Amino acid sequence: MKYRRLTKEQLEEMQQEFINFLATQSITGEEWKEIKANKPEVAEQEIDVFSDLVWEGVLNKAEYLEHISPSTMNLFKLGVDQMELISIMVGDELIDITTDSGYKWLQKNLLDESVKIFTATKEYSEDPNADKFKLIETGAVITKGQLFNYFDDLMELGKETNGF
Numbered sequence: 001m002k003y004r005r006l007t008k009e010q011l012e013e014m015q016q017e018f019i020n021f022l023a024t025q026s027i028t029g030e031e032w033k034e035i036k037a038n039k040p041e042v043a044e045q046e047i048d049v050f051s052d053l054v055w056e057g058v059l060n061k062a063e064y065l066e067h068i069s070p071s072t073m074n075l076f077k078l079g080v081d082q083m084e085l086i087s088i089m090v091g092d093e094l095i096d097i098t099t100d101s102g103y104k105w106l107q108k109n110l111l112d113e114s115v116k117i118f119t120a121t122k123e124y125s126e127d128p129n130a131d132k133f134k135l136i137e138t139g140a141v142i143t144k145g146q147l148f149n150y151f152d153d154l155m156e157l158g159k160e161t162n163g164f
Contacts, residue, residue: 001048003055003133011047014054021050059129064145067135070096073106075148076140078132086151087118110154117155 011018022032025046036043065076071093077084088097088106091114096102109115124131136142 002052002130004051004137005048006051006054010054017054018050021053022046055133056129058142059132062132062142064143064148065132065135065140066143066147067138067140068098069139070098070102073097073147074140075151076135077145077148077152078128082121082123083131084148085118085120085122086148086155087120088151089116089118090114091116117151119155 006014019029022028027035027046032043035046063078065078067074067076071090073086073088075086075088090097090102090106092112095105095114097106106115110117
């Protein structure tokens with residue numbers, strides 16, 4: 001298995017897709033019941049293959065990831081050959097940027113000395129989807145990129161006004 005098995009809830013949500021997956025392998029509903037009852041290891045393998053296919057599709061479509069903790073915001077833009085990172089760290093332990101008030105504070109105080117902003121790019125390994133999946137497994141979530149673009153635009157505006 002390349003990624004990880006989908007949760008029971010995820011599999012339930014994708015029931016029709018799983019039925020279609022079994023049909024592509026010429027496995028009928030009755031045959032699936034028989035496989036689950038008499039060959040559970042084969043059923044497990046089928047679920048694993050299906051899970052990998054789903055993850056591969058999701059990772060291929062993902063454009064942005066976010067990993068936010070109380071003091072750090074890591075925003076990723078997933079390009080074709082590399083990923084871009086905007087990392088924002090708040091050194092004030094009293095500020096929790098996962099809360100509304102903490103995030104509003106951050107927006108108003110980006111130039112505060114306790115706020116550090118870093119940017120970086122990183123080439124993918126031989127398997128870009130595995131790189132993306134590792135970030136998800138450590139807590140990143142797939143997003144539409146609003147935060148990345150918001151902070152990217154702010155930094156571009158800052159460069160223009162500072163004469164960079």
